[in-house]
Amino acid sequence: MLNDMKEIVQDGAEVLRGTAEPVPEEFFDTPKLAKIIDDMTEALDPELEGVALAAPQIGIPYRIFIVRKDRTLPPLPEAPLGGPTPKSDLGVGPPSAEVEVYINPEIVKTSRKRAKADEGCLSVRGVYGTTNRHERVTVCARRVDGTKFERGGGGLIAQIFEHEIDHLNGVLFVDHAENLIHIHHAAVA
16 A cells, blocks of 8 residues: 555535534444544644644544644744753653544634634645634544543634634635635645
8 A cells, every 4th residue: 555645635625515424423432433533643744734634624524623732832942052952951852743633523612702813724725814713712522432521722722623613514714714815835836
């Protein structure tokens, strides 16, 4: 199997405009669900700008999204000129890949306040715009083993939660973003 990696589907694909189905009860804690998560993780890994991915983005119409938590953290501070790199004496480099899985997620709470944020999407490559998202969002979801959990977050995490749940409802950020710009990256042009 040379290239078994799942590709990220692009705007225009039918799966991105449908409402994703809840993950069935019998899927929890099975190799089938683990394979979906593995495929999503494998598709997201090489996308250095990507912080999260919804299952429909790899053509799977289930209510699942993953977040690369390590990519949501601020970068390590730069070393002062001539000084040691922070934590280099401890042998600690950039954070390792940490994937959070959200299955059948629902937004259970949002802040009244909203904030404008720059946004892009791996399924709408080269297009960026400004969205108006809640400053804080709490979701209730399930883990791979079926247990329920709740997680809240502000800023980028809140934006991710709303963006990914939009995907599960057939909505792309370009449907409501303002000031859309098209940037052709050298690698793509």
